[in-house]
Amino acid sequence: MTAGVSGGPLFLFALLLQVVLIHVFCSLPTVVHSKCILFNFGDSNSDTGGLMAGLGLYLGPPAGRRFFHKTTGRFCDGQLYIDFICESLKINFLSPYLESSGSNFSHGVNFAVAGAATEPTAIPFTLSTQVLQFFHFKNRTRELRAQGLGLLISEKGFRNAVYSFDMGQNDISIALSSNVSYSAVIEKIPSILSRIKDAIKSIYKNGGRKFWVYNTGPLGCLPQMLAFLKKNDSVLDAVGCLATVNNAAKEFNAGLWGLCNQISSKYKDATVVYTDMFAIKYGLITNHAKYGFVNPLMACCGYGGTPYNYRFSMQCGEPNVTACPVGSRYISWDGVHYTEAANSIIASKILSAKLQMRMVAESLSYAILGR
Ligand SMILES: *[C@@H]1O[C@H](CO)[C@@H](O)[C@H](O)[C@H]1NC(C)=O
Ligand SMILES: *[C@@H]1O[C@H](CO)[C@@H](O)[C@H](O)[C@H]1NC(C)=O
Ligand SMILES: *[C@@H]1O[C@H](CO)[C@@H](O)[C@H](O)[C@H]1NC(C)=O
Ligand SMILES: *[C@@H]1O[C@H](CO)[C@@H](O)[C@H](O)[C@H]1NC(C)=O
Ligand SMILES: *[C@@H]1O[C@H](CO)[C@@H](O)[C@H](O)[C@H]1NC(C)=O
Numbered sequence: 001m002t003a004g005v006s007g008g009p010l011f012l013f014a015l016l017l018q019v020v021l022i023h024v025f026c027s028l029p030t031v032v033h034s035k036c037i038l039f040n041f042g043d044s045n046s047d048t049g050g051l052m053a054g055l056g057l058y059l060g061p062p063a064g065r066r067f068f069h070k071t072t073g074r075f076c077d078g079q080l081y082i083d084f085i086c087e088s089l090k091i092n093f094l095s096p097y098l099e100s101s102g103s104n105f106s107h108g109v110n111f112a113v114a115g116a117a118t119e120p121t122a123i124p125f126t127l128s129t130q131v132l133q134f135f136h137f138k139n140r141t142r143e144l145r146a147q148g149l150g151l152l153i154s155e156k157g158f159r160n161a162v163y164s165f166d167m168g169q170n171d172i173s174i175a176l177s178s179n180v181s182y183s184a185v186i187e188k189i190p191s192i193l194s195r196i197k198d199a200i201k202s203i204y205k206n207g208g209r210k211f212w213v214y215n216t217g218p219l220g221c222l223p224q225m226l227a228f229l230k231k232n233d234s235v236l237d238a239v240g241c242l243a244t245v246n247n248a249a250k251e252f253n254a255g256l257w258g259l260c261n262q263i264s265s266k267y268k269d270a271t272v273v274y275t276d277m278f279a280i281k282y283g284l285i286t287n288h289a290k291y292g293f294v295n296p297l298m299a300c301c302g303y304g305g306t307p308y309n310y311r312f313s314m315q316c317g318e319p320n321v322t323a324c325p326v327g328s329r330y331i332s333w334d335g336v337h338y339t340e341a342a343n344s345i346i347a348s349k350i351l352s353a354k355l356q357m358r359m360v361a362e363s364l365s366y367a368i369l370g371r
Pocket of ligand 5 (some may be wrong): 319320
């Protein structure tokens with residue numbers, strides 16, 4: 001069963017499932033003051049400053065020029081989709097686990113680190129390391145709680161928390177950018193999935209019960225991928241994206257969908273929500289004009305101009321690299337990451353299913369995820 005197709009019943013399904021998560025896992029909008037706790041594992045798509053804190057690096061302007069009006073370590077001009085989700089849950093933005101100053105973990109922790117993958121990369125924060133960091137955090141919280149110190153997260157808080165995973169993009173794109181055949185890339189997928197499965201299983205065994213899994217986006221539409229891998233126009237799909245690269249993402253997503261079904265039928269007391277980011281992002285690129293976006297395959301911040309405004313040696317944040325004027329409607333911020341304007345629409349798609357659809361969503365989730 002493929003999960004990565006744009007539009008169609010599965011897309012609708014993914015949106016409906018969000019309602020289950022938001023309104024059953026977390027506070028109903030009418031229930032003021034009840035709170036959701038979110039632990040997130042991932043890469044730059046959801047990194048709120050972890051890489052910069054962890055490695056002591058600095059991501060300079062123009063990153064953060066919107067909303068925060070300062071650099072925050074987000075690979076974006078402003079808010080990420082996860083920030084919009086926190087806003088809608090009425091919780092603080094998630095502090096990065098590795099940020100030692102000014103962090104507030106009372107509503108959760110963000111373990112996501114830009115560049116991370118399930119496999120070791122140049123970035124020493126693989127998915128399994130992020131999960132160990134969570135165990136460390138939980139152990140520490142318990143220890144301090146026993147001494148009457150520190151944190152606000154109780155055992156119940158950990159049990160009822162939502163554990164979200166947005167991983168896989170770097171595994172796939174590293175494989176695609178290395179000099180291996182398409183079939184060699186596809187052959188890597190089962191081991192990527194198995195590491196994601198291990199992560200979810202170990203959190204389940206540790207007491208987690210609510211899992212929110214994001215699939216990977218249309219990597220073949222990223223200006224970086226297009227600038228690297230496009231040989232000629234015959235490799236492009238109707239929208240102008242690299243068809244094979246998107247197929248690799250869809251293969252991964254189909255496997256991830258299968259994995260979510262597996263976990264959900266094996267662990268009857270767990271709830272697994274699967275979000276079809278591919279459909280959401282591909283839909284946004286396809287229908288960009290409807291949302292007022294221009295140049296959907298061109299980076300706002302980059303170098304080289306049309307068609308992709310991306311050059312590996314001249315990336316956003318480096319000297320002489322300029323960004324599109326504030327207020328312009330670009331989907332891609334820096335050739336790899338989405339702009340705040342795009343993230344806001346992506347988040348609203350994730351959250352937009354109508355409240356009255358909730359029961360339908362529950363029965364659908366029962367039917368499809370075996371819950
Ligand atoms: C952390 O955030 C919570 C929720 O907004 C707030 O109640 C608490 O006072 C904050 N803690 C600190 C130390 O700022
Ligand atoms: C957490 O504590 C348990 C024992 O309570 C221990 O087995 C485990 O290794 C600890 N994990 C970390 C990462 O500290
Ligand atoms: C890529 O792989 C092919 C075949 O394995 C080899 O002939 C070629 O030299 C490699 N190219 C690079 C840049 O490594
Ligand atoms: C375009 O590139 C593909 C993949 O490298 C190649 O198989 C095909 O022959 C090329 N087509 C043209 C028209 O050059
Ligand atoms: C940036 O532009 C200035 C002025 O055009 C030039 O002197 C300098 O070498 C450029 N720096 C880089 C890193 O390209």
